[in-house]
Amino acid sequence: MAYDDNNVFAKILRGEIPSKKIYEDQYALAFHDIAPARPIHVLVIPKGKYEAFTDFAAKASAAEIAGFYQAVAKAAQIAGVTEAGYRLIANTGVNGGQEVPHFHVHILGGGAVGPMVARK
Ligand code: 5GP
DSSP: OOOOTTSHHHHHHTTSSOOOEEEEOSSEEEEEOSSOSSSEEEEEEESSOOSSHHHHHHHSOHHHHHHHHHHHHHHHHHHTOTTTOOEEEOOOHHHHTOOSSSOOEEEEESSOOOOSSOOO
């Protein structure tokens, strides 16, 4: 599927809609989720046009992949969750419950995040 340039995170990257940015470098942008699911809920997105993790892993350069995950670690540090712990989530595709089609990692913390997923 082709990358949708009108997805909300593409608009945030272009500065067309505002975000509460906590960290940015050449590879990634980190900002607060608009509807936090935990006291700390930060999203980290790569600057390249990747629809989901699968796409990112297959097509991004080694430098982009390393730079992105280093940015995730920096964002966690800046958000203040590194010492107490946190959860990273990358919802992927339909079954993964991904809503925004630009690859992103959620950083959740600021208290115990709880069970990994609800058991069926
Ligand atoms: P997904 O379900 O795709 O993994 O997560 C998308 C996340 O993006 C959700 O947690 C949602 O609250 C967040 N989100 C959606 N629209 C916006 C927006 O305009 N600004 C920000 N900061 N977060 C958004």
